[in-house]
Amino acid sequence: MELRTKDFNIWYDKSSNVIYFEGSLRLNGDSEYAPVLNLLTQVLELNKGEFNWNVRDLEFLNSSGLNMFYKFVISVRKRGNVTMSVCGNRKVAWQDRSLNNLKKFLPTLKLSVD
Numbered sequence: 464m465e466l467r468t469k470d471f472n473i474w475y476d477k478s479s480n481v482i483y484f485e486g487s488l489r490l491n492g493d494s495e496y497a498p499v500l501n502l503l504t505q506v507l508e509l510n511k512g513e514f515n516w517n518v519r520d521l522e523f524l525n526s527s528g529l530n531m532f533y534k535f536v537i538s539v540r541k542r543g544n545v546t547m548s549v550c551g552n553r554k555v556a557w558q559d560r561s562l563n564n565l566k567k568f569l570p571t572l573k574l575s576v577d
Contacts, residue, residue, distance in 0.1 A: 464502055471521075473499060475506050480513060482506055485520035488528045496531040503535055507545070514545055518562070519552040529561055536568045548573035 465474040471486030482503065490496050507514055518524075524532070539545050547569060551558040553576050566572050 464505060466498055466502055473502060475502070479515075480510055481515045481517050483520070484516065484518045485522075487523035488521065489523065489525050490527060492527050493531070496527060499528075500531055500535060507539065507542075511542075512545060514539060514547040515550075516548070517550045518558060519550055519555075521558070522555060524557055524561070529557075529564075532565065533568055536565050536572065540569045540571075546571070546573070548575070551576040553577060 465472070467474075468486075471484070471488050473482065473484050475482050488499070490499070536547070539547055549562060549565060549572060551562045551574070553559050558576060562574060562576055566574060
């Protein structure tokens with residue numbers, strides 16, 4: 464599973480059970496983020512108990528993208544019995560500020576930002 468454009472690449476590595484994000488996500492609103500949300504949902508369905516993201520190389524995520532991330536994490540919390548981890552990069556400004564907010568929506572989230 465992969466979404467690739469000239470601006471970003473999002474793919475699922477089944478062997479490591481990680482979704483990787485790289486580039487810049489500057490999509491407009493829910494409709495443009497629907498394919499991303501669909502990919503996340505498909506991977507969650509494949510791995511009902513564990514869910515991992517690596518956003519270290521995601522240089523930019525706009526407010527619509529953050530909103531989509533937050534809504535998705537809330538849906539993970541509502542499912543229950545899902546272990547989720549996110550690996551980020553403190554050197555990327557939006558990540559240092561925004562990834563901690565994911566824990567507000569999913570207190571059990573394992574966050575590693577270095």
